[in-house]
Amino acid sequence: MKLDRDGKPSVAYSATHTGGALSISAKGNLFIIERGLRMKIEQLSPERKLLADSFQGEPLDCIGGVINDVAADSRGGVYFTMGGLFHADAKGVVTRYGENLFTNGVVLSPDEKTLYVTNGTTLAAFDVQPDGLLTNQRVFATFTAGGGDGSTIDSQGRVYVTTGAGVEVIGRDGKLLGVIPTPRSVISCAFGGKDKKTLFVLARGAQDADGTEVANAAQVWAIQTIAQGYKGRAK
Template structure:
């Protein structure tokens, strides 16, 4: 570890629930706090071309940039809603993000109620999709990009003041969607109460969706057919016991390593779960963690943890970084 990295304050702890975690995290691994002062940090994405991280502060309507060299700086403000003052939004900024094959940033934009595209060099923005059957989305939350260029994304009402009771909510459900590379839009699931984080398995035959419902905090798994839509759905991991025990947070953002292990934020912190659904460890900062993403050398897991940004060095390589 470099002298620069060693200078960061360490927080939290790593809880080992199985010897299988030894292949993931070294016994002496530490969680480093890199920056703080956020309202609710979210949506981290590592940009290899420039070696920096971008992430969101959703309520503050700011997108930040962080690098080991330069630290934290404002990258885009406003990151979402840019109109006159309004009481429509409870969280008006950008949320989950991902890079497309061209290196542009795809953004779940609460304030525009759309998936938007951001040119990282010019910061020019455009709308990718903002409606289903003529009705505006609620507030797109997170997304995953397939090798084909197709985009899976979730659309809960978290960006809207009043949530499901918002007078501007046009859709009767909170959906999980598939936007195909040809521009066609399909519903993956319209029965999930509060769909949140979303991720694809290494072979892209399984889709994971976090459900951030305190009355049913679970991670769903969908086996996908050749058309990209589910052939089956099941509860992959039930976080109810962790939530009832008082663990901070709910199922939220997630990512995978190349071996298919899921790093899913939820009650207590980042839950490390095998492809078979076994919880083998928890990365805990002491508070709720909204999302996580791999970066740097591919073995660094960045954590957007409430008011802070943190990282932990792992032994495994991220699927997307």
């Protein structure tokens, strides 16, 4: 789905089945994860094609858990989370990284030299080698609340993570800069809008005109910011 500047939805790509997270690389490649009976990662643009649907000769479904979030790199591959942390290169070869991870959101730094991934109550970081290999796993930051979920990054390299407290903002040095409070539990976030100074946040739940909670509903909020999202990628 696509939302225009007035919040009107339209179908951008059809037949994505149970499509989930999206990510656009610095070169404009758009990827989506699909969570259906056959979990996979598909490239939607500029050419629609399958990127990966297996790990070590077995379907991704056999890993266990549900494919969750994705971050596209400039080499034609993606990092994705599925309980653990994985990388699918441009040829679709999937490699697993990290230890003792319970992952969710994943995002690359603007220079693509650091990868950040939520890990429960902490944000883990990895060094990214020129070939995409990940090294030096470490705890980068600890959240004020549990449930680290989706994440995005701004032009200065600050990381924004949705947690039980709202949207927590982490500086380049790993220190908490503040929390953007939200009235509902939030799932994911991304910069967009004019000059990328709007933080869009996906929240769980919604109410109808009578104030009754609507089952299986969600809302998208727009938060104006002084900070600017990184223009090299959509996420």
